[in-house]
Amino acid sequence: MKIIMLGAPGAGKGTQAKMIAEKYSIPHISTGDIFRANIKNGTELGKEAKTYMDQGKLVPDELTVKILLDRVAADDCKNGYVLDGFPRTIPQAEVLENELNKLGDKIDYAIDVNVPDENIIKRMSGRRACLSCGATYHIEHIPPKKEGVCDKCGSELVLRDDDKPETVKKRLDVYHAQTQPLIEFYTERNILKTVDGTQDMKDVFAAITAILD
Numbered sequence: 236m237k238i239i240m241l242g243a244p245g246a247g248k249g250t251q252a253k254m255i256a257e258k259y260s261i262p263h264i265s266t267g268d269i270f271r272a273n274i275k276n277g278t279e280l281g282k283e284a285k286t287y288m289d290q291g292k293l294v295p296d297e298l299t300v301k302i303l304l305d306r307v308a309a310d311d312c313k314n315g316y317v318l319d320g321f322p323r324t325i326p327q328a329e330v331l332e333n334e335l336n337k338l339g340d341k342i343d344y345a346i347d348v349n350v351p352d353e354n355i356i357k358r359m360s361g362r363r364a365c366l367s368c369g370a371t372y373h374i375e376h377i378p379p380k381k382e383g384v385c386d387k388c389g390s391e392l393v394l395r396d397d398d399k400p401e402t403v404k405k406r407l408d409v410y411h412a413q414t415q416p417l418i419e420f421y422t423e424r425n426i427l428k429t430v431d432g433t434q435d436m437k438d439v440f441a442a443i444t445a446i447l448d
C-alpha cells in the first residue's frame with residue numbers, strides 16, 4: 236500500500252503517518268525528518284536545506300525529488316510506504332507519478348488531514364521534537380514521560396527552529412500557495428480522502444484506518 240499524507244504544517248501528518256506505518260508494517264518516510272537528520276549531522280545537504288527551512292520556504296524540487304526517489308527505491312519499500320511531507324508541489328507530484336508509472340505502479344491513497352490555520356498556530360508552539368529519532372510530542376496533548384526528554388531514545392526535546400510563530404505563518408502561506416493545489420491533483424485521480432484533523436489523535440487515526448482497511 237502506497238499512501239501520501241497531505242495537510243498543512245502541523246496538521247498532524249507525522250503523528251498519523253507513524254501510526255499508519257506501525258499498523259500496516261510499512262516505512263514512514265518524511266522528507267522533513269530526512270532534512271533535519273542531515274542538518275543535525277552537518278552534511279552539505281543539511282546546510283543547504285537549512286537556509287530554506289529556517290525561512291519557512293520549501294527546499295528546491297530538484298534536491299527534494301532526488302532524495303525521495305532514492306529512498307523509495309530501497310528494499311524496505313517493496314510492499315509500500317507512507318509519505319509524509321512529500322509531494323509538496325505539483326512538479327514533485329508529477330515526478331513521483333511518472334516514476335511509479337514506469338514501474339507499472341501507483342499511489343493508492345492521498346489522505347488530507349484537514350485543520351484550519353487558527354488551530355495550527357496554537358498547536359505548533361506546544362510541539363516538542365526529538366532531533367535524534369524524529370519522535371514528536373505536545374506539551375499539553377502528548378507530553379513525554381519526563382519533561383524535555385524523549386521517551387523513545389532519551390535525547391533532549393527541542394522547539395523546532397521553524398516552529399516560531401512568524402515562521403509558522405510563513406509556512407502556512409507557502410502551504411496555501413504551493414501545496415494545497417495537490418488536493419485537486421489527487422481529487423482528479425480519484426484517490427483523495429479527507430479526514431477531520433481537529434479531532435482527537437485516536438479519532439483521526441480511526442477515520443484513516445476506516446479508509447485503509
Ligand code: AP5
Pocket residue numbers: 242243244245246247248249250251265266267268270287288291292293294295296299319320321322323327358359361362363371372373374376377397406432433434435436437439
Ligand atoms: P516538515 O517536517 O514536513 O514540516 P511540515 O509539513 O511543516 O509539517 P510538520 O512536521 O510541522 O507538521 P505535521 O503535519 O507532521 O504535524 P505533527 O504530527 O508533528 O517540513 C519542514 C520543512 O522541510 C518545510 O518547511 C520545508 O522547508 C522542508 N521540506 C520538507 N519536505 C519538503 C518537500 N517535499 N519539498 C520541499 N521542501 C520540503 O503535529 C503537530 C503538533 O500537533 C505536534 O505537537 C503533535 O503532537 C500535535 N498533534 C498532532 N495531532 C494532534 C491532534 N489530533 N490533536 C492535538 N494535537 C495534535
Ligand code: MG
Pocket residue numbers: 248249250265267319320
Ligand atoms: Mg511532520
Ligand code: ZN
Pocket residue numbers: 365366367368369370385386387388389390
Ligand atoms: Zn528520540
